[in-house]
Amino acid sequence: MRGPRGAGPGAEVAGFVDDFRAFVAGTLADAPAPGPETVYDDEHPLWEKFRAAGLANWWLPARHGGPGVPLRVSVDLIAELSYHDPGFAFAAMLPILGSRMLEFYGTAEVADRYLGEMAKGGTFCAALGSEVVAGSELALTATTFRREGDHLVVDGEKAFSTNLAFGRFCLALARNAEDHRDFSVVLVPADTPGFEPGPRWLMSGLHGTGTYPATFTNCVVPAANELSGNGLRVLEVGLNGSRILMAAIAIGIARRARDLSMEYAGNKQLGGRPLTQNAVFAARMGQLEMELESLKSVCWRAADEYDALYAREDAAAAFHGQGVLKSAVMAKMHCGQTGWRIVSAVSEGFGGLGYTEAHPVQRLLRDMRHISLVEGGDDVLRELTYGRYVRHASRRG
Amino acid sequence: MTISSGEIVADLHELSDQLDLDLEEVEVSGASSLENDLGMDSLNLMDFLVFLEKKYRVKISDEHLNDVETISDIVHVLNEISPAAAGPTGDAAA
Numbered sequence: 001m002r003g004p005r006g007a008g009p010g011a012e013v014a015g016f017v018d019d020f021r022a023f024v025a026g027t028l029a030d031a032p033a034p035g036p037e038t039v040y041d042d043e044h045p046l047w048e049k050f051r052a053a054g055l056a057n058w059w060l061p062a063r064h065g066g067p068g069v070p071l072r073v074s075v076d077l078i079a080e081l082s083y084h085d086p087g088f089a090f091a092a093m094l095p096i097l098g099s100r101m102l103e104f105y106g107t108a109e110v111a112d113r114y115l116g117e118m119a120k121g122g123t124f125c126a127a128l129g130s131e132v133v134a135g136s137e138l139a140l141t142a143t144t145f146r147r148e149g150d151h152l153v154v155d156g157e158k159a160f161s162t163n164l165a166f167g168r169f170c171l172a173l174a175r176n177a178e179d180h181r182d183f184s185v186v187l188v189p190a191d192t193p194g195f196e197p198g199p200r201w202l203m204s205g206l207h208g209t210g211t212y213p214a215t216f217t218n219c220v221v222p223a224a225n226e227l228s229g230n231g232l233r234v235l236e237v238g239l240n241g242s243r244i245l246m247a248a249i250a251i252g253i254a255r256r257a258r259d260l261s262m263e264y265a266g267n268k269q270l271g272g273r274p275l276t277q278n279a280v281f282a283a284r285m286g287q288l289e290m291e292l293e294s295l296k297s298v299c300w301r302a303a304d305e306y307d308a309l310y311a312r313e314d315a316a317a318a319f320h321g322q323g324v325l326k327s328a329v330m331a332k333m334h335c336g337q338t339g340w341r342i343v344s345a346v347s348e349g350f351g352g353l354g355y356t357e358a359h360p361v362q363r364l365l366r367d368m369r370h371i372s373l374v375e376g377g378d379d380v381l382r383e384l385t386y387g388r389y390v391r392h393a394s395r396r397g
Numbered sequence: 398m399t400i401s402s403g404e405i406v407a408d409l410h411e412l413s414d415q416l417d418l419d420l421e422e423v424e425v426s427g428a429s430s431l432e433n434d435l436g437m438d439s440l441n442l443m444d445f446l447v448f449l450e451k452k453y454r455v456k457i458s459d460e461h462l463n464d465v466e467t468i469s470d471i472v473h474v475l476n477e478i479s480p481a482a483a484g485p486t487g488d489a490a491a
Contacts, residue, residue, distance in 0.1 A: 392436040
């Protein structure tokens with residue numbers, strides 16, 4: 001594990017980290033880069049190797065059959081995945097969003113069943129919050145559920161959900177059809193009649209990820225599939241983990257950008273000397289390293305706070321009370337913005353070459369951009385930050 | 398039976414952890430502004446309203462909320478619509 005903070009992983013987690021790094025160095029590093037058509041679903045050869053090595057869904061706790069790797073360690077693991085393949089990193093970590101909601105707020109029976117399958121089979125789940133009209137205003141969610149005896153009936157349309165088409169189940173935010181203030185998150189198994197993923201969105205970056213819309217038409221699920229708690233807050237809780245790991249993707253991308261620059265500069269002559277001996281280049285790289293350290297710091301801090309809450313006996317209630325973790329939002333915003341500045345500056349160092357489609361730095365630019373856009377764009381998060389942590393003096397940092 | 402501000406204040410203190418409200422250094426009274434004094438955002442308010450609807454077995458419409466700014470305003474609305482309330486006005490001074 002990198003970095004000075006944290007108590008350090010136990011022996012089991014340390015062994016897991018070794019296996020994870022062996023996969024990164026021995027398999028992922030040599031894998032071909034994904035193209036626009038690539039989807040890392042559970043039949044993709046790379047995912048099959050990841051799963052066969054027992055690495056998928058590594059945050060799932062031991063009581064559900066997972067290795068229970070803390071988020072603090074996960075930050076470093078995601079940074080290592082994203083150094084080679086940010087799309088693979090995103091697809092691999094995103095099930096934490098749905099699984100943590102289920103772990104905290106699902107009934108014991110439902111959580112055991114579905115999370116146990118995820119741990120055992122290395123399969124995916126997906127979460128559905130976004131809608132076309134509601135956009136970032138989740139309180140305007142139009143997808144509904146209604147209670148009919150021992151069942152729930154879900155109807156509506158969702159806009160974006162990564163891993164949806166091959167997830168074994170999804171967790172959808174819906175509004176009670178009979179009470180517009182009552183929101184719940186409902187687990188819908190993939191084989192439920194009336195549940196239909198739409199055609200895949202083609203994304204500008206993060207190749208390898210599969211993101212889809214979905215429709216729910218009279219989807220009938222058991223009443224026990226309704227998670228407890230206010231659905232809006234339950235979704236906020238789920239997003240804490242995925243936002244921190246999304247931020248951590250920036251660490252890997254920034255490292256890759258730095259190493260591409262150093263490799264280029266080692267072979268590039270300027271004024272009869274290697275570029276690595278140029279003062280302007282040196283200043284740029286010094287700046288990059290400082291900014292890269294700041295990415296690591298905000299991710300570690302957020303992950304430490306998350307792990308401390310997670311370790312509490314009343315973790316589900318404690319997370320529900322807080323909803324959004326300020327440190328998770330700060331990490332995502334900081335890493336998205338600073339990461340973008342890092343990769344943009346690096347791309348300038350390549351001159352016209354850095355603007356060519358096939359150059360790796362172009363891929364890094366497109367991949368980095370998602371951090372400021374997905375799971376709450378920066379303007380949405382700025383407004384949230386102002387409302388919750390600035391407007392009232394007692395909450396200011 | 399009239400619902401008092403004191404009851405609603407007690408409800409708020411009971412819910413403060415669940416709503417992530419920091420009330421330790423706030424003197425909560427009927428005159429307290431939900432947004433400016435108690436730091437409620439739309440999500441806190443929604444949670445609070447759902448709690449009140451269940452406890453007092455009422456439905457608070459969006460129209461009722463148009464003029465709600467303080468705890469007294471909430472008390473007033475509850476006393477207007479609650480079948481349990483004996484009178485039409487709340488005890489804002491409690």
